[in-house]
Amino acid sequence: TQTTRPQRILAAVQKNATRGDPRSVVKAIDQFCRHKEWAMNVGDEKGCILDSVVTEVNPATVLELGTYCGYSTVRIASLLPSHAKLITLEFDPGNAAIARQVIAWAGLADKIQLVEGASGDWIPKLKEKFGIETFDLVFLDHWKDRYLPDTKLMEECGLLRKGSILLADNVICPGTPDYLEYIRNSPRYKSQYFKSHLEYTKAEDGLEKSVFLG
Ligand SMILES: O=C(NCCCCCn1ccc2cnccc21)c1cc(-c2ccc(F)cc2)cc(O)c1O
Numbered sequence: 001t002q003t004t005r006p007q008r009i010l011a012a013v014q015k016n017a018t019r020g021d022p023r024s025v026v027k028a029i030d031q032f033c034r035h036k037e038w039a040m041n042v043g044d045e046k047g048c049i050l051d052s053v054v055t056e057v058n059p060a061t062v063l064e065l066g067t068y069c070g071y072s073t074v075r076i077a078s079l080l081p082s083h084a085k086l087i088t089l090e091f092d093p094g095n096a097a098i099a100r101q102v103i104a105w106a107g108l109a110d111k112i113q114l115v116e117g118a119s120g121d122w123i124p125k126l127k128e129k130f131g132i133e134t135f136d137l138v139f140l141d142h143w144k145d146r147y148l149p150d151t152k153l154m155e156e157c158g159l160l161r162k163g164s165i166l167l168a169d170n171v172i173c174p175g176t177p178d179y180l181e182y183i184r185n186s187p188r189y190k191s192q193y194f195k196s197h198l199e200y201t202k203a204e205d206g207l208e209k210s211v212f213l214g
């Protein structure tokens with residue numbers, strides 16, 4: 001019977017990456033997706049921008065919306081300080097099952113809480129469920145039409161504090177026009193666009209980094 005693309009990505013990690021070595025997991029996925037099968041990981045080029053933002057923010061609490069196979073989850077978690085916590089939300093149970101194994105292979109399971117479900121349902125419950133006050137960094141990489149409503153929901157739920165950073169993938173391709181319009185014109189945010197390329201391609205894409213001003 002036919003395997004899924006996430007299953008083939010996991011197989012590439014288990015074949016080519018070293019257990020407990022997050023960078024080798026990231027490299028194995030990038031090699032597979034560049035040379036064998038494209039997949040919607042943030043990828044190596046935008047991944048370097050992600051790394052620099054994570055390193056600069058040095059967050060104690062991170063929310064990732066959109067786990068997929070765990071590529072950016074592993075990338076982020078590998079840069080976190082020892083007591084930091086990353087909560088990642090994945091809607092698709094099949095993807096979540098693969099991501100758990102990729103995260104385990106990287107040896108980062110103790111830093112990461114993978115939650116299955118929809119952002120709109122989970123965001124209002126994160127405080128009570130995980131004892132989170134606010135997020136220092138949010139990485140948006142899920143349904144592109146959910147970036148704006150979920151940002152407003154995070155504001156309403158008091159999950160953002162003065163200085164919280166939102167980093168949004170795919171603001172050009174596939175594109176998040178309503179989110180960009182809101183975040184670039186809101187007096188409550190200071191935004192910066194990092195021009196890059198759609199993962200593993202020459203098409204334009206970029207990350208939008210926004211600081212919540214409170
Ligand atoms: O669609 C993308 N990602 C989202 C996947 C589904 C997320 C579902 N999901 C996960 C958590 C969660 C929580 N709540 C609700 C829903 C939730 C995506 C697509 C492209 C892309 C594809 C084709 C193409 F030709 C060009 C570009 C590139 C990317 O980098 C992407 O990220």
Ligand SMILES: [Mg+2]
Pocket residue numbers: 040041042141169170
């Ligand atoms: Mg993406």
